[in-house]
Every structure is written in C-alpha cells, then in structure tokens.
Amino acid sequence: PVSIQPVFGAGVFPFGTHVYREPCLDLDAVVADLPLLKRYGFNMIKIQEHWSADEPREGEVDFSRIERLIQRADELGLGVYLGLTMEQAPAWLWRKYPDCHFVYADGRLHNQPTQYTIPMDGKPGPCWDHPGARAAAARFIGKLARRLGKYKNIWAWNTFQEIGFWPNTAGKLGFCYCPHTLARFREWLREKYGSLAALNATWQINYGDWEEVEPPRREEPLAPFIDWRYFMDDVYMARQLAFKTKALRENDPYQRPVFSHADTPRVGSGAEWRWARVGDFFGTSNYPKWNNGHAWDDPVESEAAALLNEIWEEMMLCTDLARGNNGRDRALWGAEFQGGPISTSLHYGRKPSPDDLRIWMLAGLAAGMTGISFWNHRVERFWKEANGFGLLEPIGDSSERMEAASRIGRAIQAQGEFFAQSQPPRAQVAILVNEDLYHFFQACNGDAIQHYRYNMRGLYARLWRLGIAVDFLDADEVAAGELRHYKAAILAMPLSLDGGWFQHLIDFARAGGMLIAEACAGRWDKYGWCTVAQLVEGGEACFGARHEDLVMVKTPGNRRRWMPHERRFGEFDPPTCLAGSGAYAGLQVLANFYLQTLSPTTAEPILYHGERVAAAINRLGAGYAVLLGSFLGFSALACRDADGDGDQFLEALLAAAGVEPDRCGALLLRRRQWQGKATWFFINPTAQAITRTIDKGGFSTVEDLLSGCLIAQTQCDFTLRVEGTDLACVLLA
Structure with missing residues (x-):
C-alpha cells in the first residue's frame, strides 16, 4: 500500500538537478548535457519557466525552448519538474496595468520592471489582487499547462520557488496598500468579525464605516498589525498560490501534482503551513554552506563545529520544519539542494566536498525527504551568482562533487521505493x-x-x-x-x-x-x-x-x-x-x-x-x-x-512525561519505516569516531546504504563505526 502521496515516475525516488533558466546563454550545451546527467544516474531534471521570456508580447506565447528540453528529456527517460516564474512578469503587463505594482505603506510603488530572473526570480512581482494582472497570469498558466502538459514525462509543477515578498524596503508593515488588496483585507475582516462593532471591540478602536478600516501605516505595535500581517503572510500568499494551482489543475490533461517550496523555513512562523497545504506536497531549499550559526552563538572555531551546524540546523532543523509545514503522508522534496560553492558577486565560498554532499543528503533523508533536486548541474553564469552552486564546472564532464552525488543517488535509488514511501515515525x-x-x-x-x-x-x-x-x-x-x-x-x-x-x-x-x-x-x-x-x-x-x-x-x-x-x-x-x-x-x-x-x-x-x-x-x-x-x-x-x-x-x-531519547551511547538515532522495513540513521555529533554494537530490534538483516560503516553482524546485533561529525545509514528488514 502507498503511504506517501503523490507518487512520481511509477514509484521512484525523484533524484534531479536544475538545468535551465533564463537568461540561458547556450541552450545547445544544456541539451547536450542531458545524456550526461542520465549516465550519472539522475532520473529527473528541473526546468524554470519565465513568463516574461515566454510571452514577451501579449497573446504571443512561445514555449519552443522549454519544449526542446522536455522532448529530449523524454527521449532519455528523464522526468521533468517544471517551475513557474510568474513574478518575473513581462514588460507589457506593467505598461498595460501601471497600477498592478505592490504599494508601500507611504503610497510609494515597488517598481522593479527589469526583466532578469536574478536576483530573486522577479519577486515580489505584481500584486495578484489586481484583477487584470491576475487574469492575464491565469490565462498564461492555462496555455502553458495545455501546451506543455501533453508531455507525459512532466512529473510535477511548482507554482512558486522560494515563496516570499522579498526583496523590498517595506519593513515590518510589509505589502500591499493598493486599493485592491485593502478591499480584500476589509472583506476578510468582515468574514472574521461579522460586524464592525466586533472589530472595534477587539482592536479597541472606533471606526464608523468599513471603508474607514485600514492597516497600520507608521507604527507596528498596534492590534490591527496582528490581523494585517496574518492576512498578507497567510491569506494573501496562500490565495496567490491557489490561483496558480487552480489554473494548472483546470488545464493539465494528466493532472500532475502541484507544489511550491520555501527558502530556509522561518523558525517560529506558521505561514508555511498555509502555503504547503495549497498544493499536493511541499519542498524546501537547502544551502548548508550559506549560513553557519548565529551572531549570538558562541564562536565556531573548528571545521567539525561548522559541519555540525550544517547537519543539525541547515539540514535537519530546516527539513523537520518543512516536514511539519507539509503534514504527514505527503511527499517532501529538497527542491533546491546545494550542489556547488555559494557565490554572491565577489564573495566566493568553499566548494562542497564529496563528504559534505554525502552528509547533507543523509541528513535530509533522516529528516524525511522523499526527493532531491540539486541547484544546479553546472555553475551559474549570471553576474550575482556567477561560478556558484553547480555540481559541474563550466567546462568538463566530471567533478568530485558530481561523482559523489551520482554515487549516493544510485544508492538511494537502489532503495528508491522505500525512500519515496517511508517517513519518520511521529515524534514524542x-x-x-x-x-x-x-x-x-x-x-x-x-x-x-x-x-x-x-x-x-x-x-x-x-x-x-x-x-x-x-x-x-x-x-x-x-x-x-x-x-x-x-x-x-x-x-x-x-x-x-x-x-x-x-x-x-x-x-x-x-x-x-x-x-x-x-x-x-x-x-x-x-x-x-x-x-x-x-x-x-x-x-x-x-x-x-x-x-x-x-x-x-x-x-x-x-x-x-x-x-x-x-x-x-x-x-x-x-x-x-x-x-x-x-x-x-x-x-x-x-x-x-x-x-x-x-x-x-x-x-x-x-x-x-x-x-x-x-x-x-x-x-x-x-x-x-x-x-x-x-x-x-x-x-x-x-x-x-x-x-x-x-x-x-x-x-x-x-x-517525567515518558519521553525516551533515541540514541545509542553518544550516537543519535533517526528512523524511517515502511512495510516492515526500516532505515536507521546514526549521527555522531562528536569529533571522534565511535564504534558501537547495536541490537537489531527484531529485524533479520542489516545492510549498509553506502558501504563503509558496517563492520560485522550476528543473528541478534550488528557493529558499525561512524566517523567524527558524520552520519551512517543502515537498512533493516
């Protein structure tokens, strides 16, 4: 029986990499790389579509570049994860609807019409409460779903990658103060409170008419701020995900799953719960080397301590949060998974080692990932992120990190149905x-x-x-x-x-x-x-x-x-x-x-x-x-x-509440289970290697996922060695 929905590619573990977004300087080279990715064991590619590139003049839609990639992927047996970039709106939309910009609290327009995807994928884009902008976007998505939806190798649609209003200068008050959003806000308040008297009593304010009701424009610590930010972060954002999702579902001939994904989840925020539940499943971005610790933390003074932060926080905390956003029994993807060095203009980060990739991937699996898509197959070429993030360099068909990703990906896919269908047990x-x-x-x-x-x-x-x-x-x-x-x-x-x-x-x-x-x-x-x-x-x-x-x-x-x-x-x-x-x-x-x-x-x-x-x-x-x-x-x-x-x-x-830790000596243990099988992930948070003999817990066989940690086993137990600041994974049946 299937426990995780949806299922992709007849039940495989989706293992992919991003290959295309505009500006794409050499589409022929990308197409030529697809057989290489197939040889490396990938079963999926990620394509980022751009509204401004595919409908440069109103009503004139051209998907030929994307179709070329989808068709070649189909010939190679590769699935496609296709992401929409609707916030990168075409120039004609801004000219036709000059009032579709987001509006700041002081009445200024957020005006960034430049047609590039970097930085930030065109975010925050148009205000989707504008009826003309929303209708134009829905029409375009419908055309896209009908045209590209004919290709059966599309596995999933993504309506918004790294959801958010950023970047902007709105501060805590945020967006949007346009007439359309304010009207929606008042409508939502009417539904919530039922009467103006009830709203006045809650806010301790004295409005005489609904049209007078406004969110704060200068000060934040006021009662209306709580409703205002909930409306924009939870209601508005979920509604804009929903209209895109609806347009895809109404026009996709094969009704593929629809999802979205967050960047690093915001600890303490509940908005992601609303976002995740709009789609069929959810995802997260994981860039473990982008951040390391917090300014208030004690200093990180060793490689082992820095790596431990990557494991517990950048991978497992972020994925556990996304799993909570997503809910049980639903697929959870590492939808943007770091493949190469972090690069932001002149700040060039250290290249991930093969061990880094192995540890990150195992940590993601331990926290419940059911699919991984790298960002991306080759390093970026555009200014701000140039020479960053890719598994491969601009020239050459191999790298240590690509070889490592391939080896680990093949091992995961050998147990693909299990990792696509299993999930961590409910916590205590x-x-x-x-x-x-x-x-x-x-x-x-x-x-x-x-x-x-x-x-x-x-x-x-x-x-x-x-x-x-x-x-x-x-x-x-x-x-x-x-x-x-x-x-x-x-x-x-x-x-x-x-x-x-x-x-x-x-x-x-x-x-x-x-x-x-x-x-x-x-x-x-x-x-x-x-x-x-x-x-x-x-x-x-x-x-x-x-x-x-x-x-x-x-x-x-x-x-x-x-x-x-x-x-x-x-x-x-x-x-x-x-x-x-x-x-x-x-x-x-x-x-x-x-x-x-x-x-x-x-x-x-x-x-x-x-x-x-x-x-x-x-x-x-x-x-x-x-x-x-x-x-x-x-x-x-x-x-x-x-x-x-x-x-x-x-x-x-x-x-005192009956909560029992799950650890073996100094080794921390995480588990996944499905149909009488299990994976146990052993995490060594210390800097020294640990060798430990562990009871099989009623299972008959134990197998090392990646080879190297399992030393011996008997009928009742097994012995494994986990290096310092490392993870190991065994499969039990």
Whole structure:
C-alpha cells in the first residue's frame, strides 16, 4: 500500500538537478548535457519557466525552448519538474496595468520592471489582487499547462520557488496598500468579525464605516498589525498560490501534482503551513554552506563545529520544519539542494566536498525527504551568482562533487521505493508554532522577532543533541486535536496568547500530556493588551501558580548578545543560575533574558532563584502543566560555559512525561519505516569516531546504504563505526 502521496515516475525516488533558466546563454550545451546527467544516474531534471521570456508580447506565447528540453528529456527517460516564474512578469503587463505594482505603506510603488530572473526570480512581482494582472497570469498558466502538459514525462509543477515578498524596503508593515488588496483585507475582516462593532471591540478602536478600516501605516505595535500581517503572510500568499494551482489543475490533461517550496523555513512562523497545504506536497531549499550559526552563538572555531551546524540546523532543523509545514503522508522534496560553492558577486565560498554532499543528503533523508533536486548541474553564469552552486564546472564532464552525488543517488535509488514511501515515525514531543505570536514579536520594538526565533532554535538544538526527535505543530493543528498524538508539548517564549486557543493546551494536559510553557505565558493577549494576572486566561489554574515578579537578567561574560542596552546602571539583574529542587535537585539552569518568579498555589516548585520559585509543575487531570520562569533556548548555543545543566534538566523534565531519547551511547538515532522495513540513521555529533554494537530490534538483516560503516553482524546485533561529525545509514528488514 502507498503511504506517501503523490507518487512520481511509477514509484521512484525523484533524484534531479536544475538545468535551465533564463537568461540561458547556450541552450545547445544544456541539451547536450542531458545524456550526461542520465549516465550519472539522475532520473529527473528541473526546468524554470519565465513568463516574461515566454510571452514577451501579449497573446504571443512561445514555449519552443522549454519544449526542446522536455522532448529530449523524454527521449532519455528523464522526468521533468517544471517551475513557474510568474513574478518575473513581462514588460507589457506593467505598461498595460501601471497600477498592478505592490504599494508601500507611504503610497510609494515597488517598481522593479527589469526583466532578469536574478536576483530573486522577479519577486515580489505584481500584486495578484489586481484583477487584470491576475487574469492575464491565469490565462498564461492555462496555455502553458495545455501546451506543455501533453508531455507525459512532466512529473510535477511548482507554482512558486522560494515563496516570499522579498526583496523590498517595506519593513515590518510589509505589502500591499493598493486599493485592491485593502478591499480584500476589509472583506476578510468582515468574514472574521461579522460586524464592525466586533472589530472595534477587539482592536479597541472606533471606526464608523468599513471603508474607514485600514492597516497600520507608521507604527507596528498596534492590534490591527496582528490581523494585517496574518492576512498578507497567510491569506494573501496562500490565495496567490491557489490561483496558480487552480489554473494548472483546470488545464493539465494528466493532472500532475502541484507544489511550491520555501527558502530556509522561518523558525517560529506558521505561514508555511498555509502555503504547503495549497498544493499536493511541499519542498524546501537547502544551502548548508550559506549560513553557519548565529551572531549570538558562541564562536565556531573548528571545521567539525561548522559541519555540525550544517547537519543539525541547515539540514535537519530546516527539513523537520518543512516536514511539519507539509503534514504527514505527503511527499517532501529538497527542491533546491546545494550542489556547488555559494557565490554572491565577489564573495566566493568553499566548494562542497564529496563528504559534505554525502552528509547533507543523509541528513535530509533522516529528516524525511522523499526527493532531491540539486541547484544546479553546472555553475551559474549570471553576474550575482556567477561560478556558484553547480555540481559541474563550466567546462568538463566530471567533478568530485558530481561523482559523489551520482554515487549516493544510485544508492538511494537502489532503495528508491522505500525512500519515496517511508517517513519518520511521529515524534514524542511537539514544539508549538503560533503565527499570531510570531507577528506579536515582529511588531515589538527593535528586532524582537530574532529573540523568539533564536530561543526556539535553541530548544530544538537541545532536543536534537539529546536524541529527542520533535515535530513542529501549528496552532491550527493544535485546535484540531493533533496534540493527542504526543506525550509533551513545548510552548516557546509565549508572551502573547489567546485564551480561547490556550484552552486546547489545558485539554491536552488534562488528557495525560505534559505542557511545558516558558516564562510569562500570556503576559499579553493575542492583540497586545497586557493581562491583569500577567498570565493567559486560565493560566493560574492550569499552572497552579500566580505571577509574582519579573526582572531582566544579563548574559554571562562581556557580550550583550540578545540583551538591550540598560537605560541606567543596575537596570538588569546580574547573570544567575536557577537551582533545581525535588526530582531536579542538584541541577543548575541558566536564566536568560527574563526571570519570572511565581507564587505556587497547587504546583510543586522545581527551580528556585534564591528562595523564590522560578519554575513549577502542576498536576492537571491525568497530565502535567509546567511553567518555567525563563527561556531555556537562548543558552543552548551561547554562553555554553555558563549554561549549567540545561540539557539534563530538559531531559529529566521530559522523562517525567515518558519521553525516551533515541540514541545509542553518544550516537543519535533517526528512523524511517515502511512495510516492515526500516532505515536507521546514526549521527555522531562528536569529533571522534565511535564504534558501537547495536541490537537489531527484531529485524533479520542489516545492510549498509553506502558501504563503509558496517563492520560485522550476528543473528541478534550488528557493529558499525561512524566517523567524527558524520552520519551512517543502515537498512533493516
């Protein structure tokens, strides 16, 4: 039985590479490379189509260049993943509809009519709320689907690669203030609130007519900002993906799957959940060498530490997030997978080694990828990204990284049906994502959104190195009851909460789960109004404690990192560790940013700041509710020398919920399963090689995916060696 949908190429693991986008300086050379890619074991190519190139004059459509590639791919037995670039609109559209530009809050037009795909694929493009621009785009997509859709080797359509409004200078307020979008916004508000009186009561404002309702234009920390950003990020963006998807489905004669993909997913944002669910599946970009760590992190001072960041963050965190966006039982592609050095104008990065590619690909598989498409087969030639990203150099038919990609790709395809159909088991722990909370931080003064994202990233890092896999769960999924599958749920930095939504978390704990909330849960409500109790509605009864006091605490050492400047000497408390009590006695936990103290009513103290309670656990029905007085994620990757026992405390807390780490000694373990078969991925986060004998867990046979790690096996166990900062994968049946 099929567990993952959709299926591509009769059930293969899609293994491809990008080959074409405009300006394409030598189409003959690209066509000549296709047999080479076939020999290297690729079964798919990626083609990026451009509206401005294929309809340079209104009504005159020419797909001949793309058709040439599709036809040759078909002759070679290669599937095609075809991406639309509708944001790169033709010049005639801007002339015909001069009012289809995005509009800034101050009335300026976002005007970038240049017809190049680089940079940023023409984003943000026209405002798709403009009826003329939208209709013209839909007509073009219909023609494209009818014309190119006749080729059966097209496997999937992509409506938007690296979804976003960027680049722009709109700041936090964002787009779009054109009359069409403002009318849509008011229409959406009418549906949400039902009456102007209800909107006025929520926003604490006094509009007399719906036509007066506007989003903020100068200030962000205002109640309307929460609805405005949700409308643009979640409603507008999903709607524009939907109209493209609809045009493809209505005109594709073979009804191929439609998807889109995000760039590096935004930790803490829920918008990607809305984007992903428009299509049949979802994807992500993975460029592990583009970023490495965060400015607040402790310095990365070794190759092993840099590579470890690529594994846990750039590959596994990003893919786990995309898997959460996507939902279970749906294909998940590494839709843009780094193939060569990062190149941005004069900044030329290091070429990935064969081991880099092997490690990245295994990490993507471990987190649930069911397809991989490299960016791209040869290095780029256009100015800003010149000589970057490709598996091959401009001249020559071989490279070490191409050979490595080929070898690993063939090994994956030898088990192609398994990797196309398997997925990681559901995790025991969920990290909760709340889009309104994300927008609350976005609106706060300064760059507070970085605090929210950094802390959540740190919580993931703690769990990752403990060997505790997590699923990211969106607020809508929580409301739909999906928390029933989990033993514990972590509510990260929940300063702004809706009391009605919080009731779902209370229900989860009463039913036997463990809710772990960080400091000041619901200090503000959803729309930024401070709560009298300094906790979310229902919070005092849930956590069995009342708010007592709040101070800000400095970071250890000489760096401010995430702390603002003190307004005066002594405004912030000095760095401090919280002391465990009861079952957590002997553990020390660093306080970060906020330190909230509590007055327990029914809860049991578990952390103290001197004689004051700084965390408590409360029995709630069949489960538990925990309120921590600070933020555990900040010091997961910063101030490590002063972090104390943060990891051990979190592990002990989750153990009380029945959560068990999945590790073999120092080796971290990730799993995929399907039809009685499994793959186990062993991750060595240390710098030294580890040899370990492991029980087969009831399986009969063990096979090394790539050869080299499996040393021996008996009827009951097997022995493998994993090099320092590396991954190994075995298949069990």
